Amino acid sequence: MKTLKSTLAIALLATTVFFNANAEDKKLEKNEASTSNSLATYKMSNLKVGMYEVGNVNSMKLNLTLTKDAGKTANVKLMNENGTVLSETTVSKKETAYNFRFDFSESATGKYFIEVTNGDHIITKEILKGKGTLSY
Numbered sequence: 292m293k294t295l296k297s298t299l300a301i302a303l304l305a306t307t308v309f310f311n312a313n314a315e316d317k318k319l320e321k322n323e324a325s326t327s328n329s330l331a332t333y334k335m336s337n338l339k340v341g342m343y344e345v346g347n348v349n350s351m352k353l354n355l356t357l358t359k360d361a362g363k364t365a366n367v368k369l370m371n372e373n374g375t376v377l378s379e380t381t382v383s384k385k386e387t388a389y390n391f392r393f394d395f396s397e398s399a400t401g402k403y404f405i406e407v408t409n410g411d412h413i414i415t416k417e418i419l420k421g422k423g424t425l426s427y
Contacts, residue, residue: 372402
């Protein structure tokens with residue numbers, strides 16, 4: 292009888308440990324799922340900005356390629372180092388890609404900024420115009 296009681300006690304203890312461990316695994320899975328959902332929400336924006344010079348290296352004409360999610364408008368501003376807006380364009384909700392060309396050949400040397408806003412996402416790019424050169 293004593294052996295039967297010992298066996299039942301061990302079986303009961305093993306079952307309790309198994310169920311508690313399984314419950315902890317479920318909590319982790321739930322927390323991991325909520326973390327991955329917030330990451331998925333965070334990474335939902337496909338806002339990307341690329342820049343390259345047109346033609347040869349010192350053409351002073353800069354192309355900007357914008358890729359964004361449909362359903363949100365994007366605002367593109369070209370500003371000088373004082374924050375004065377030199378050019379501003381709004382890309383419609385329907386468009387997912389757009390190309391811009393900025394001609395710096397008549398612009399003064401100095402710093403310029405391109406700011407792209409899409410909902411709560413903002414990308415700012417700096418452009419340095421020297422004598423006959425563009426750096427970005």
